[in-house]
Amino acid sequence: MSHKRIPKRKAAIAVGGVAALGAAALLLPNANASQDEEAAGAAPRTLRANDASDLAAQVRGLLGDAFAGSYYDSGSRQLVVNVAGGDENATLRAEQAGAVVRRVDNSTAELQSAARTLRTEATIPGTSWAVDPRTNRILVTADSTVTGARWDRLESTVQGLGSGMATIKKSAGTFKTFVAGGDAVFSQVQGGTVRCSLGFNVTASDGSPAFLTAGHCGVAAENWSDSETGQPIATVDQATFPGEGDFSLVTYDDATTQAPSEVNVSGGQSVQIAQAAEATVGQAVLRMGSTTGLHDGTVTGLDATVNFQSETDPSGVDTVTGLIQTDVCAEPGDSGGPLFTQDGSALGLTSGGSGDCTSGGETFFQPVTTALQATGATLGAGGAGDQNGGGDQAGGGDQAGGDGVGGAADPSASAQDPSGAGGPMDGGQSGTGDQSGNGTGDQSGAGTGDQSGTGDQTGTGAHAGASRSRTH
Structure with a gap:
């Protein structure tokens, strides 16, 4: 059997029109400061x-x-x-x-105690909460499905936490998982086609080539292809969803597969992904999706809890913890795709959220550092082991961060246009024929499939119930 080399367009992640970025020196305190200073x-x-x-x-x-x-x-x-x-x-x-x-008034212990109360008394489908350090409160969000008695219950619980402890807001959309993202990957299951996205290429603990994607994708299907009608090229090794995260490790079936640690962008450009980093509230970030292309935004919360409606149990909830909350938009077809910085630092994998790229909304991401630690995988080619240690990675990312901040203007400016105006956005949305072609089809299929996206989280229930392609 001849070895198959996965084209870089498929083995790397599409991330928007950003050229490869150089590293800048890490800012350090003034080593010559006097003791008096x-x-x-x-x-x-x-x-x-x-x-x-x-x-x-x-x-x-x-x-x-x-x-x-x-x-x-x-x-x-x-x-x-x-x-x-x-x-x-x-x-x-x-x-x-x-x-x-x-x-500030609220300590970490007090905020964590309030979050536990929410988990006990207000685990309602369509809700989320995360600590917002800018207000020193817990920000509780309810999507459009939280009405009537559910809203009264949530509001009462928030009020019971005490004055100045939490705030509550309504979201116009519906919390759901999004399947598809950087490069689309597909799986045939009973009832139709599941579409997710390759997040970041990694090396598994046994040295074999692999990639990370959303956990609800790995729960939904075992075998994955790089085209909708192609033969499987990769198999799920580990999957976590729901619970403490939303991530999967998927290994390439051919051990000689070339799976570079880079981000694929339109126009033949690529960004090297050399390190994983921890997200910071207030940090500018970029997200790539095979449906919606490149979009930017800001990290708004860490260690977020999201309560998705269970697809297999109409009265059940799929709760996921430990996520990054952002104001970046996403749509059906974007799950598993990469959240990253301009310097090429990997931050997260698209999990789910509400809204769309016309009206906005919230999107949640699985931290890459947690996924790497849990799966034993490493990020980066050759000597990638160092990339799995959060602090040093952030440092490495920071070194390139100067270029990232300086160079972010062009891609970010393009990403801010929801219509996709601008080179990087256009390139991201239509970078490949099948991605853009399926983007529309998947979205239309995701009306059911997306709610199944929430079910996606549990896996097969949603997929078996729909006759057209579904995106997550």
Whole structure:
């Protein structure tokens, strides 16, 4: 049997028109600062977004229980750290490290306790919650299906948390999973075709080539192809959904498959994906989808909990925890696709959300670092093992972050246009014939299939019930 080389267009991820980016030096504190300057406190550091993730981890260690979250202020390019209580010496050390310190009322322990109450009393399909460090509150979101008694129950629970602990808002859309994304991958199941997206190429723990995608994709089907009518080329090795994440590890059937750690973009351009990084609230991010192309936005919350309607149990809920919350749009056909930064740092895998790329909405992502740790996979070609350690990865990403911030203007500007105007957007949406062709078809099929997208999360129920192609 001859070996099959997967074309880079299929083996790499489509991520929007961004040329390969070089690395810039990581910002470091002034090594020549005098002891007198340190004693007097240091001015807040000007940071790239990914540098802020490293600094946040450092300051969290300094503050201990007094640490109440942090976020990146993109205007001032500084890390803002919330402090609840704590001694003045720890606060001073945080300021000396380069953070802007802000006193807040709600501690991390109090916010976590409130989140547990929500989980116990308000696990309602179509709801989500995550801590918003910018307001020092839990942001609770209810989609358009949460009405009547369900809304009353949610509102009562939020009010019961006490004043200043949580806020609640309505979303116009419906929380569902989105299947399809960077490069489309397909599986034939009883009742039709399942379509998801390749997220990031990785190396499995046994050294074989593999890729990460959404967990509800791996639960829905076992064998995957790079074309709708093609033979399977990859098999699910591990899948987590629902529960503590939404990720799958899928290994290529041919051990000689060329699966480069890069992002494929239209026009023959590519972005090397050399590291995984932790997301930071306030960070500018990009998402690529085979249905909707390139779109940008901001990280709005971490460790988010999302309650999807169960497809197999009409009265059940598929709850997923530990997700990244963003204001990036997505639509059916985008699940499993990559969330990343301009510097080529991998952040997440598209899970689900509400809204669309005309009206906006919320989209949730599985953190890549968690998926790598859980599956034992590594990101990056040759020496990729280092990429699996969150802190160093963020540092690596930060080094390239300077270019990312500087170079983000063009792709981000294009991504902001929901109509797809602009080179990168157009290229992303119509980069491949079958992706754009199926984008429309899948969306139309996803009216049912998408709600099945939520079911997607559980897998086969949705797929078996529909006669046309479904996207997640």
